[in-house]
Amino acid sequence: MKISIHARPIEKANVDVLVVNLFAGVTSPHGATGAVDKKLKGLIRHRIKELDFRAEKAGESFLLETHRLMPARYVLVMSLGSRRKFDYEVIRRVAGQSVVEARKIKARTMGTVLHGAGAAGLDPQQCAQSMAEGIFLASYVFDKYKKKEKKKARISEVVVYQRDESQVAVVRRGIKRGKYFSSATARARDLVNEPPQALSPKILVENAQKIAQGPASVSVEVFEREAIKKLGMNAFLGVAQGSDEEPYFVHMMYKHPQAKKRVVLAGKAITFDSGGLSLKPSEAMATMKMDMAGGAAVLGVFSLLTKILPKVEVHGLIASCENMPSGKALKLGDVVRAMNGTTVEVLNTDAEGRLTLADVLSYGAKLKPDAMIDIATLTGAAVVALGDYITALMGNDARLSEDLIKAGGRAGEKIWQLPLEDLYEDHLKSKVADMKNIGKRGSAGTISAGLFLQHFVGNIPWAHLDIAGPAWIEQQDISYLPPGGSGVGVRTMGEFLESMAA
Numbered sequence: 001m002k003i004s005i006h007a008r009p010i011e012k013a014n015v016d017v018l019v020v021n022l023f024a025g026v027t028s029p030h031g032a033t034g035a036v037d038k039k040l041k042g043l044i045r046h047r048i049k050e051l052d053f054r055a056e057k058a059g060e061s062f063l064l065e066t067h068r069l070m071p072a073r074y075v076l077v078m079s080l081g082s083r084r085k086f087d088y089e090v091i092r093r094v095a096g097q098s099v100v101e102a103r104k105i106k107a108r109t110m111g112t113v114l115h116g117a118g119a120a121g122l123d124p125q126q127c128a129q130s131m132a133e134g135i136f137l138a139s140y141v142f143d144k145y146k147k148k149e150k151k152k153a154r155i156s157e158v159v160v161y162q163r164d165e166s167q168v169a170v171v172r173r174g175i176k177r178g179k180y181f182s183s184a185t186a187r188a189r190d191l192v193n194e195p196p197q198a199l200s201p202k203i204l205v206e207n208a209q210k211i212a213q214g215p216a217s218v219s220v221e222v223f224e225r226e227a228i229k230k231l232g233m234n235a236f237l238g239v240a241q242g243s244d245e246e247p248y249f250v251h252m253m254y255k256h257p258q259a260k261k262r263v264v265l266a267g268k269a270i271t272f273d274s275g276g277l278s279l280k281p282s283e284a285m286a287t288m289k290m291d292m293a294g295g296a297a298v299l300g301v302f303s304l305l306t307k308i309l310p311k312v313e314v315h316g317l318i319a320s321c322e323n324m325p326s327g328k329a330l331k332l333g334d335v336v337r338a339m340n341g342t343t344v345e346v347l348n349t350d351a352e353g354r355l356t357l358a359d360v361l362s363y364g365a366k367l368k369p370d371a372m373i374d375i376a377t378l379t380g381a382a383v384v385a386l387g388d389y390i391t392a393l394m395g396n397d398a399r400l401s402e403d404l405i406k407a408g409g410r411a412g413e414k415i416w417q418l419p420l421e422d423l424y425e426d427h428l429k430s431k432v433a434d435m436k437n438i439g440k441r442g443s444a445g446t447i448s449a450g451l452f453l454q455h456f457v458g459n460i461p462w463a464h465l466d467i468a469g470p471a472w473i474e475q476q477d478i479s480y481l482p483p484g485g486s487g488v489g490v491r492t493m494g495e496f497l498e499s500m501a502a
């Protein structure tokens with residue numbers, strides 16, 4: 001799909017559907033909506049009255065046929081909700097909802113005004129970026145395994161009408177950034193949505209290599225089993241040993257010549273989590289191809305870095321394997337020694353993510369970064385605590401945590417901090433090793449996983465993002481988050497890295 005910008009009056013738009021907007025309580029629209037209303041001989045005003053359409057909830061809409069009163073076939077009147085609550089996230093959702101509505105009438109082309117361009121306190125470039133994100137992210141479909149007749153109709157072009165000539169350049173820049181952020185998110189979504197047989201650790205690595213291929217700013221180093229052994233990553237190898245697929249550890253690097261800060265991003269990348277010998281029940285296992293969403297987010301970020309080129313140095317670390325039961329699998333009671341020397345008693349093979357991350361974080365800490373962030377579908381408890389739309393954050397550095405939460409706010413990705421409570425360290429005590437890989441049953445499962453990880457970061461400023469909830473969308477509640485992989489974290493980390501560069 002293509003988004004273009006025209007400095008022409010919107011009434012002249014020759015598209016299948018034209019989107020105009022309305023703030024809550026407006027009964028006689030001005031601006032672009034007013035101009036379209038005039039062309040339609042007051043039909044919008046009339047319909048507002050008739051439907052008692054108050055536009056209180058952003059994303060509510062009604063559709064009108066134009067009956068040749070203008071070149072567009074349909075006009076979609078979209079509510080922006082109340083002016084007081086209006087922000088970039090509302091723009092994203094409204095733009096996304098326009099796509100959802102346009103698809104219902106099988107529109108191929110859509111015209112729209114830039115929502116909120118004139119609203120007080122909002123930056124027009126950021127408005128344009130948010131709108132483009134809403135449009136691109138809502139248009140995302142994963143239908144490569146469906147036959148042609150079963151594929152959904154797609155919108156091929158969206159035209160943004162911007163009457164004010166002086167704003168065109170800024171809006172164009174915003175749209176371009178929106179496209180970069182959305183494409184990177186879509187890349188992560190694709191990886192998550194691929195069936196596990198088509199996204200083995202090996203294929204994940206090939207994706208990393210593909211991203212690194214073109215741009216000179218990105219490099220990649222791949223460690224195979226023997227090299228991983230040499231690094232001393234025995235916790236990771238323990239998880240991998242039950243599977244017939246080879247494990248891989250990937251170290252990607254992006255470096256801007258003027259970089260002053262070094263950041264490590266570590267992503268959990270279990271391409272399928274069966275639970276191992278602590279086997280998951282079928283329903284819980286059904287979506288476990290998504291257990292590499294953290295790694296996918298890191299890859300998404302790298303594809304974004306090659307576009308936005310922030311002045312930072314970024315290391316992407318991904319330890320990828322399957323978690324499978326077999327005659328070779330880890331047994332309960334096995335003890336593994338992580339790269340930093342810490343020994344871990346494995347009392348539940350389904351708590352495998354923290355084992356792989358123990359080694360990755362040990363490796364990352366050696367790079368002496370200014371900040372280290374891991375992103376992982378780590379605990380079911382995070383879903384219980386925060387549900388499907390909120391990422392849990394834990395960390396050892398208040399400033400870093402705050403910066404990440406703020407970056408999430410800009411990206412439209414909600415993050416909530418949980419405390420790394422010292423008192424709960426006791427839950428991780430093992431009778432035979434330095435630690436065990438599970439906490440106290442039914443008690444602060446997300447925090448104990450965070451505390452576990454903390455043992456491997458040394459004194460590096462570190463934050464842990466548990467995306468077990470938001471990584472996978474079960475049902476569509478938000479226009480631009482279709483069911484399946486969400487690509488959560490890509491835009492937040494992109495925003496964060498840009499703020500590090502500033």
Ligand code: BES
Binds near residue numbers: 273350351352379381
């Ligand atoms: N990959 C799962 C966590 C998960 C659950 C992600 C649901 C997304 C949705 C992780 O490896 C796991 O199984 N964790 C266990 C830990 C427990 C055994 C201490 C869990 O949360 O049950």
Ligand code: ZN
Binds near residue numbers: 273275323352353
């Ligand atoms: Zn697991």
Ligand code: ZN
Binds near residue numbers: 270291378
């Ligand atoms: Zn897992």
